[in-house]
Amino acid sequence: RKEVEQDPGPFNVPEGATVAFNCTYSNSASQSFFWYRQDCRKEPKLLMSVYSSGNEDGRFTAQLNRASQYISLLIRDSKLSDSATYLCVVNSGNTPLVFGKGTRLSVIA
């Protein structure tokens, strides 16, 4: 059973659209949650942390549902520059971060 599962996509959306990604995790003891972004042929970089109360950073909103063990990322008013792979990341205490395989987003003009 995969620890962190994501829909691989690709999600192809027009500029200005709203798109949402979900991610599920299997370890109910997981404590910390993140979204990383990886551009084509580049290294992953932290996009945002995910807090229990939900959090927003500009056009990006992250939410956590502990009862259902899923995390979401919502992108509003998509830009061409949002095209990337989005990695869901989970930490379960005293172990390294666990990365999902990523969801690929293509924003089309």
Place this chain on the structure above:
Amino acid sequence: DVKVTQSSRYLVKRTGEKVFLECVQDMDHENMFWYRQDPGLGLRLIYFSYDVKMKEKGDIPEGYSVSREKKERFSLILESASTNQTSMYLCASSDSGRVSEQFFGPGTRLTVL
């Protein structure tokens, strides 16, 4: 500005060769990690280290070893390279505290012929 550097962006080796991949970070981070990334398989953890001279196996350590003689440097060693080790190798570091943000190097694309 935080920086993780890897010794090579592209590397081509022959089957059976011993391969060294070097990673250096300048952030005084305690934790360092080696991953490989393959299409459809995502990031897979090979080895990690929480302190100098310490190492722990990740999810796929077979065929690899590591060395951490200095805090800033974490080396990945392929004792006898095989074609199934052709991959993108990514090094990362993070501060102490297991949930700290990981900073990644630019990656080394290794091809084993």
